[in-house]
Amino acid sequence: VSVAIGCAVRDRNVVFASTFATFFTRAYDQLRMAAISESNINLCGSHCGVSIGEDGPSQMGLEDLAMFRAIPTSTIFYPSDGVSTEKAVELAAITKGLCFIRTSRPENNIIYNCNEDFHVGQAKVVFKSNDDHVTVVGAGVTLHEALAAAEMLKKERINVRVIDPFTIKPLDSKTIIDSARATRGRIVTVEDHYYEGEK
Amino acid sequence: MASYHKPDEKTLQGLRDIANKLRIHSIKATCASNSGHPTSCCSAAELMSVLFFHTMRYKADDPRNQCNDRFVLSKGHAAPILYAAWAEAGFVKESDLLNLRKLDCDLEGHPTPKLAFVDVATGSLGQGLGASCGMAYTGKYFDKASYRVYCMLGDGECSEGSVWEAMSFASYYKLDNLVAILDVNRLGQSEPAPLQHDMETYRKRCEAFGWNTYVVDGHDVEELCKAFWQAQQVKDKPTCIVAKTFKGKGLKNIEDIENWHGKPIPKDKLDVLKDLESQIQVPNKTVCPELPNDDVAPADLSPISLPSPPAYKKGDKMATRQAYGIALARLGQGSQRVVALDGDTKNSTFSELFKKVYPDRYIECFIAEQNMVGVAIGCATRDRTVAFASTFAAFFSRAYDQIRMGAISQSNVNLVGSHCGVSIGEDGPSQMALEDLAMFRAIPTCTVFYPSDAVSTERAVELSANTKGICFIRTSRPANAVIYSPDEKFEIGVAKVVRQSDSDVVTVIGAGVTLHEALAAYDMLKSEGKNICVIDPFTIKPLDAATILSCARATGGQIITVEDHYREGGLGEAVLSAMGGEPGIVVNRLAVTGVPHSGKPQELLDMFGISAKHIANAVRQTCAN
Numbered sequence: 001v002s003v004a005i006g007c008a009v010r011d012r013n014v015v016f017a018s019t020f021a022t023f024f025t026r027a028y029d030q031l032r033m034a035a036i037s038e039s040n041i042n043l044c045g046s047h048c049g050v051s052i053g054e055d056g057p058s059q060m061g062l063e064d065l066a067m068f069r070a071i072p073t074s075t076i077f078y079p080s081d082g083v084s085t086e087k088a089v090e091l092a093a094i095t096k097g098l099c100f101i102r103t104s105r106p107e108n109n110i111i112y113n114c115n116e117d118f119h120v121g122q123a124k125v126v127f128k129s130n131d132d133h134v135t136v137v138g139a140g141v142t143l144h145e146a147l148a149a150a151e152m153l154k155k156e157r158i159n160v161r162v163i164d165p166f167t168i169k170p171l172d173s174k175t176i177i178d179s180a181r182a183t184r185g186r187i188v189t190v191e192d193h194y195y196e197g198e199k
Numbered sequence: 200m201a202s203y204h205k206p207d208e209k210t211l212q213g214l215r216d217i218a219n220k221l222r223i224h225s226i227k228a229t230c231a232s233n234s235g236h237p238t239s240c241c242s243a244a245e246l247m248s249v250l251f252f253h254t255m256r257y258k259a260d261d262p263r264n265q266c267n268d269r270f271v272l273s274k275g276h277a278a279p280i281l282y283a284a285w286a287e288a289g290f291v292k293e294s295d296l297l298n299l300r301k302l303d304c305d306l307e308g309h310p311t312p313k314l315a316f317v318d319v320a321t322g323s324l325g326q327g328l329g330a331s332c333g334m335a336y337t338g339k340y341f342d343k344a345s346y347r348v349y350c351m352l353g354d355g356e357c358s359e360g361s362v363w364e365a366m367s368f369a370s371y372y373k374l375d376n377l378v379a380i381l382d383v384n385r386l387g388q389s390e391p392a393p394l395q396h397d398m399e400t401y402r403k404r405c406e407a408f409g410w411n412t413y414v415v416d417g418h419d420v421e422e423l424c425k426a427f428w429q430a431q432q433v434k435d436k437p438t439c440i441v442a443k444t445f446k447g448k449g450l451k452n453i454e455d456i457e458n459w460h461g462k463p464i465p466k467d468k469l470d471v472l473k474d475l476e477s478q479i480q481v482p483n484k485t486v487c488p489e490l491p492n493d494d495v496a497p498a499d500l501s502p503i504s505l506p507s508p509p510a511y512k513k514g515d516k517m518a519t520r521q522a523y524g525i526a527l528a529r530l531g532q533g534s535q536r537v538v539a540l541d542g543d544t545k546n547s548t549f550s551e552l553f554k555k556v557y558p559d560r561y562i563e564c565f566i567a568e569q570n571m572v573g574v575a576i577g578c579a580t581r582d583r584t585v586a587f588a589s590t591f592a593a594f595f596s597r598a599y600d601q602i603r604m605g606a607i608s609q610s611n612v613n614l615v616g617s618h619c620g621v622s623i624g625e626d627g628p629s630q631m632a633l634e635d636l637a638m639f640r641a642i643p644t645c646t647v648f649y650p651s652d653a654v655s656t657e658r659a660v661e662l663s664a665n666t667k668g669i670c671f672i673r674t675s676r677p678a679n680a681v682i683y684s685p686d687e688k689f690e691i692g693v694a695k696v697v698r699q700s701d702s703d704v705v706t707v708i709g710a711g712v713t714l715h716e717a718l719a720a721y722d723m724l725k726s727e728g729k730n731i732c733v734i735d736p737f738t739i740k741p742l743d744a745a746t747i748l749s750c751a752r753a754t755g756g757q758i759i760t761v762e763d764h765y766r767e768g769g770l771g772e773a774v775l776s777a778m779g780g781e782p783g784i785v786v787n788r789l790a791v792t793g794v795p796h797s798g799k800p801q802e803l804l805d806m807f808g809i810s811a812k813h814i815a816n817a818v819r820q821t822c823a824n
Contacts, residue, residue, distance in 0.1 A: 022603070023323065026359075028638070029568075029597035036628050036794055054234045054300040056308040057607050058275060058322025063641035067599070069767040070634035072794050169767075196640040196740070196768070196776075 001027040004041045005034050014042070014093050021045025021061030021102055028067060034098055035073045042092040042099040043068075049192025051141045052105045062194045064102060069169050073097030075120055076169040080143040081111045084166060087118035095120060104192075108144045111164075123172035125179065127162035134186040135179040137163045142190040201432060206253070206424055213486055214420040216479045217252055217287060218244035222449050223475050224283035224296050229463040232300035235308065238447035238459045240280035242384035243351065245418045246442055250349055250380075251284045253420075254427040256491040259288040262316035265498065265581050266491040268346050269318060269334050273327020274353035274382060275309040276461070282306050285316050288488060312609050318580040320607040323600050325359025328352060328379055329570045330608075332365050333577020335377035335437070336562060337584060341538065344495040347431070351380045354394065354401075355387035361601075363408065364570035369437040370409025372562075377437040378430050379410070382417065384446035388460045398443055405439040417442025449475055498582035503533040503664045508685035509657040515681045519711065520617040520674040522653035524549025526660040527587055528556045537664065538578060540564050540588040542571045548589040548617045548674075564588075572598035576610045585613070585664050592616025592632030592673055599638060605669055606644045613663040613670045620763025621795045621803040622712040623676045628795045635673060637768020640740050644668030646691055647740040649770075651714040652682045655737060658689035666691065675763075677800055679715045682735075694743035696750060698733035705757045705818045706732045706750040710739065710770055713761040713789075716804065719811035724818055731818055739770055744777035751784050759817050761789040761809050787817055 001024075004017040024031065024045050034041060048061040068074050075095050077088035085103065092099035111126060126143070127150045138146035146162045153160055161179050165171055180187050206214075221244045229235035250270065257267035262285070272281045279299060285291040291306070298304035305313040309322030319330040331350035338346050356362065369377055385395050394400050398414045405412040411433045413426045423440070430438035447453040450464065450471045464471060506529055511517060531537045531553055538560045545551040545563070554561035562578075564571035568590055575588035595602065595616050605612055619632045639647050646666055648659040656674065663670035682697060689695075697714070698721050709717035717733050724731055732750045736742060751758050758778070762770040771788030778784040791807045804810035 023600065025603050026323070026361075026569075026600040028599040029594065032593070032596050032634060033629060054232060054308045056300075056311070056322065058309045058311075058320060058604065063603060063638075066637050066641035066768050067634075070637035070765050070769075072765060194641050194643065196637075196773075 001030040001034065005030070005037060005039045008039055008041050016042045016044060018044040018046065020047040020059055021064040022047070022059060024064060025067065031071055031098065035071045038073070039098065040096050042101070044101045044103060046103045047105050048102045049104065049141060051192050061102070065168055065193050066196060068100040071098055074169060075099045076167060077101040078139040078168050079166065080140055080164050081108060083110055083112040083114055083116060084118055091118065091120055102140065104140045106141060108141065118166060120167050121170040121172055123163050123165045123175040125161060125175065126164050127160070129159040132159045132161035132183045134160045134188055135163060135176065135183045136160050137165060137176060137187065137189045139165055139168065139191060141192050146190060203425060203428055205421070211420050212480055213484055214245070214248045214253055216481055216484065217486065218248040218420070219449065219475045219479050220287060221247055221280050221283045223472055224286060225279040226464050226472060228279045228282070228296045228299040231297040233463055234300055235279055235463060236276040236461050237279065237464055238450070238453060239274065239277045239353070241448045241450060242417070242444040242446045243277055243280055243382045244448065245420050245423060246351065246380055246382060247280050247284050249420055249423040249427065251288060252486040252488060253424055255349060256489045258490060259290055259488055262290060263581060265495045265583065266344070266346060266493055268491060269331070269348045271319060271321065271327040271331045271348070271350040272310060273321055273350050274324065274356060275321030278308060278310050281310055290316065311607055319576060320604055323604050324353065324356035325361040326573055326601055326604055328362055328365035329573020329601070330577035330580070331377060332368050332374060332570070333574035334580055335369070335374040336372060336574065337578045339374060339376050340559070342495050342583060345492045346495065347376045347378065349378050349380065351382060354381060354383040354385065354392040357381065358393065361569040361573065364567040365573065366405070366408040366410065368564065368567070368570055368574065373435040374437045375434050378427065378440060379437065380440045380442060382442055382444055384444045385455065386446040386457060386460065390457070396443060398441060401441045405441060409436065410439040411436040412439045412441060414441045414443065417444035418448055498536065500582060503530060503537065503585060503661070505529050505657060505661050506532045509654045511653045511681040511685060513681050513684060515653070516678040517653040517681060518676060518678040519650055519653065519656045520676060521549045522656035523589070523615055523617070523660060523672065523674050524552035526657040527553040530660055530664060531557045531560065534585065536583070536585045538562065538584045538586050540571050540575050540586065542566055542568050542590040542594065544590050547591070548615065550589045568594050568597040569601055572601040572605065572614070575612045576601070576605050576608060579610055579612050587613045587615060589615040589617065591618040591630055592635040593618065593630060595635060596638060602642060602669065606642045609644070610669060611667050613672070615672045615674060617674045618676050619673045619711060620675070621791055621807050622763050622800045624800040624803065625797050627797040631795060633765045633791055634768065636739055636764050636770065639671040640768060640773065642669055645740060646670045647738060648672040649710040649739050650737060651711055651735050652679060654681055654683040654685060654687060655689055662689065662691055673711065675711045677712060679712065689737060691738050692741040692743055694737055694746045695735045696732065696746065697735050698731065699750070700730040703730045703732040703754050705759055705821050706734060706747070706754045707759045707761065707814060707818070708734045708736060708747065708770065708774060709761045710736055712763050712804070713809055716809065716811045717761060717814055720814035720818065723811060723815045729818065729822065736770070739773050742773050742777050747774060747777065748781060751778070756783040756785055757821050758784065758786045759789065759814065759821065760786060761814055763809060764790055766790040766792060787821065789813060789817060
């Protein structure tokens with residue numbers, strides 16, 4: 001992380017540093033200081049959550065959203081498919097401050113068209129009907145779990161609206177609140193992360 | 200000096216046979232799970248065989264016995280060979296090895312202390328040696344026992360700085376009961392390790408760090424037996440066995456070839472098992488490890504108390520960081536097991552007060568926070584000590600991975616971070632902890648104390664000593680008034696309502712310096728005829744949601760939180776999260792909103808919106824709406 005910060009000073013490079021999301025905890029002081037340094041580095045952490053499987057908890061990122069949210073100047077991307085991941089990388093390169101992109105190990109479906117527009121702080125409503133009862137917000141693997149749940153519930157005549165936040169920070173509170181109002185104030189969030197410090 | 204007796208050929212062949220059995224177990228297990236790291240196990244087979252069946256002294260049926268030699272597999276991904284060794288020793292059922300990495304089996308992908316023979320979880324590399332230093336320090340200086348500590352590292356993981364922090368620490372403290380074994384198998388995960396098989400550079404680096412060093416053929420059991428024996432004869436220096444090995448050793452067309460990291464042996468290459476089996480000369484031999492000396496008593500687990508109530512009067516001014524030092528020194532009377540560590544900040548964190556009274560129970564870790572946390576975790580294993588490690592709260596971010604792994608290790612370590620928030624003043628943001636509550640809240644098993652005065656700080660220290668899991672105590676630099684009487688009782692998850700009337704307009708929750716700001720705001724507002732309820736949470740995790748909710752309902756659902764921390768992940772979000780399901784509760788969060796600046800403490804509290812004036816304004820605003 002320090003080398004990345006050094007490479008990025010005086011705008012000499014646009015830097016992307018990657019490792020398993022959980023191993024960025026090893027560099028938390030460097031990340032904290034990066035914000036004080038007004039650095040524009042981009043970090044990509046893979047293998048988030050329990051969804052990595054057999055390797056077990058030492059390899060699972062379960063506190064990284066808490067960690068990065070608490071860094072001033074940070075933007076947190078949590079793209080849910082291949083298309084939005086590419087857009088996240090493109091946006092990170094041009095966004096000032098620390099950018100963190102959280103990626104997953106399992107393969108999941110592409111859910112966006114290649115020409116879909118993405119913006120920092122703009123969520124996508126990926127499943128809806130005219131009479132939704134609950135708003136479900138998921139990201140990464142849990143967005144796909146939410147879509148699966150939506151299909152299951154549809155069969156039981158329960159309609160849910162599913163939102164993909166795209167960026168956890170800044171969070172598109174307007175879209176979420178609008179959706180919540182349409183679903184009688186009910187929101188369920190689901191994340192492959194610990195309970196605390198989360199969205 | 201004792202003279203070396205070479206083991207006889209039968210013994211040596213027995214060790215070779217065990218090494219091959221360990222290879223076979225590792226391959227079969229990772230095939231059964233279709234995941235894992237067999238080639239990383241194969242390079243370590245002779246090392247494990249000699250350690251477990253020749254060198255180490257331990258009770259195989261009581262792996263966690265306090266007298267045993269300790270073994271830490273810092274290269275935790277070689278877990279299958281660790282499990283195989285304990286199967287050969289008779290503790291793990293051989294058939295269970297095939298349940299590796301399954302949901303209902305404790306033989307996980309990387310070792311955790313759900314298993315009795317694992318003291319610290321590994322898997323995040325570069326952390327085993329720090330913990331081993333803690334165990335060795337404890338053995339040599341606290342327990343004064345004969346047990347030895349063995350830590351096996353990979354070569355790839357030697358790129359981690361934390362390894363070299365531990366190397367410095369071990370030689371500085373003359374840990375001659377510690378042996379590090381480097382399994383230099385040349386290959387990392389995605390490409391060769393930087394030094395490959397440049398053994399001389401490894402030797403020079405280890406010697407430069409003050410270690411007694413042997414470069415050996417890591418697959419020659421005779422050389423290994425001798426090197427481990429020699430290590431036991433050397434005083435005042437830890438020993439490093441730098442073992443030249445080959446990743447996938449013993450596996451034709453796989454040995455020493457790139458791109459085999461983390462891959463089970465495929466079905467079409469399983470003839471390697473026959474090769475290995477054919478090399479075993481005495482298949483049914485079992486080897487019993489030698490027993491350790493019985494020179495350590497089990498830990499005394501009785502509760503630890505302060506010897507007398509805190510000696511403060513309401514209104515006395517005392518910084519909670521100083522109260523911590525006073526408390527720890529007093530707690531030291533309560534038990535011999537209480538020990539303290541610090542990272543060259545002992546005159547700022549006040550851990551020096553403990554050192555003055557108990558110099559033999561204080562470990563100076565110098566400016567190496569990753570290692571300090573690792574050493575503390577190591578000291579606390581097998582309940583040998585109740586460890587308190589302190590530094591500036593901001594610098595615990597340096598050790599966040601160690602803290603994270605500490606939770607997976609089921610550690611009971613206590614961490615005390617001073618100089619929280621903008622209230623430290625002129626030193627500026629690099630020294631200010633503004634994300635530590637977020638950091639510690641996200642750690643499972645963690646209790647987060649944020650005492651607001653000296654009395655509650657002493658009780659926080661006492662509670663931490665007796666609370667399982669990781670305990671974090673957040674202390675402040677400025678001196679603030681004592682607000683509780685010495686006989687006030689404190690409990691985890693129990694907030695104190697410090698101001699309340701039957702006409703409160705808003706519930707204000709603050710902690711540390713902001714609790715005092717809230718009390719000042721209370722006085723300001725009272726003079727305007729407005730009453731507020733003021734709550735001191737005492738612990739941010741667990742949070743006393745019931746008390747907060749009941750006060751909030753009495754104030755029309757209106758809550759204001761105020762913290763010397765960033766907006767994300769701290770007190771405000773903890774309250775929001777706790778109130779999330781409750782209808783009609785509105786939480787207005789005051790917090791530090793951007794990277795702060797140098798300045799006087801009170802100026803900074805004002806500038807960043809968390810001073811009494813801002814709290815009072817927020818209350819007035821709430822009333823107006």
